[in-house]
Amino acid sequence: MPERTLRVAVVDDHPVFRLGMVGLLASLDGIEVAGQAENAAQALALVDEAVDVVLMDLHLGDDSGIETTRDLVRRLPGLAVLVITMDEDDESVVAAVRSGARGYLLKSASPTEVERGIRAVANGEMILGPQVAMRAMATLTSGRTAVRVPFPELSDREREVLDLLARGYDNATIARRMVLSPKTVRNHVSNVLTKLGVADRAAAMIKARDEGLGG
Template sequence: MAEGAEVVRVAVVDDHPVFRLGMVGLLGSLPGFEVVGQAASALEALALLGSGQEPSADVVLMDLHLGEGSGIEVTRDLVRRHPGLRVLVVTMQEDDESVAAAVRAGARGYLVKGATPEEVERAVRAVANGEVILGPSVAARAMATLLTGRTAARVSFPELTDREREVLDLVARGFDNATISRRLVLSPKTVRNHVSNVLAKIGAPDRAAAMLRAREQGLGGD
């Protein structure tokens, strides 16, 4: 926070200029907010916020799709470098996989782009205060998931990271890299790297062998 007036310093990362500029204008018009920067790509976001001892912003509004880059990966990188930085995802996507991926990456909030100005303001203030917040539609589905009583299954392939296990699960379902990229909100290059790492770690000579091994371990189911 800025000294004295409890000003929330905000940065906006979105590759759509109309939305980005509109969000910058909205936040700049609200009392208690200071827009300290904006970025249109993953590289610009990391240049703006990723260097230095302290980030220039308290809260970052982050889109998931940044052209060739992924807002998930940028979020993970920024939070790793600056654990106190709060990321609020603002995106068109509200499917469970995107929400889960954002939260695992370190996001503290998740809104869809149809949110009202009042909802945006509340969400930014809440995240700045250390709360975790989900938009109404996202929260409703999250609560429904909790109420189903789903429990965690035994972890397969403990040598893999969580992200690699997600990729392997989708490989076991028969999805190609392009589909995995869309579902996990990752760049195609990142997916290719994950698949290569998975094959090496589990000792599978090719994708078909990895699919078979994954299914034997219970991955790739509904």
């Protein structure tokens, strides 16, 4: 019995890469291009139950691929999202996985790696590109020990925002590092100030550094 055709959507704001990926997918047996999108609104309008896999960039102009992934997976729990991006830092990988992505490849991946990744996530597997996997293994084997979590009243995401705030980063920089939209960062900062009972960013920074954040 032949395998069913996988319907794949491509979400990327760079037209040259997006069109190149569409061309690659069209050349692969058993894979059909379901459509393409360059921003979050187009992706949310395009992707439905008939789409099996979404290839997702993390930077979609003013939108965030992390938030778009979260919205899609929340609406379609069975959807497989494979991130393909230039970002190989640990924060981006962790954020993507937390948002519901099943795979993470760099844009330097070969056509064979892309095809393998698509078929793997469609089959329910988790896949990381070779460079990403090496970084993940290095982190796991680095011998880091558990430490007390400061500010337990904060969510993990809010604590990450506070840590970056304590380093002196502005909202735009925090948004870039966490692959979030500026609006989402502003909301997180507001929630952090409220939960910590402080009046402004400077007071939050002092309190955070006293607890060891921002190092």
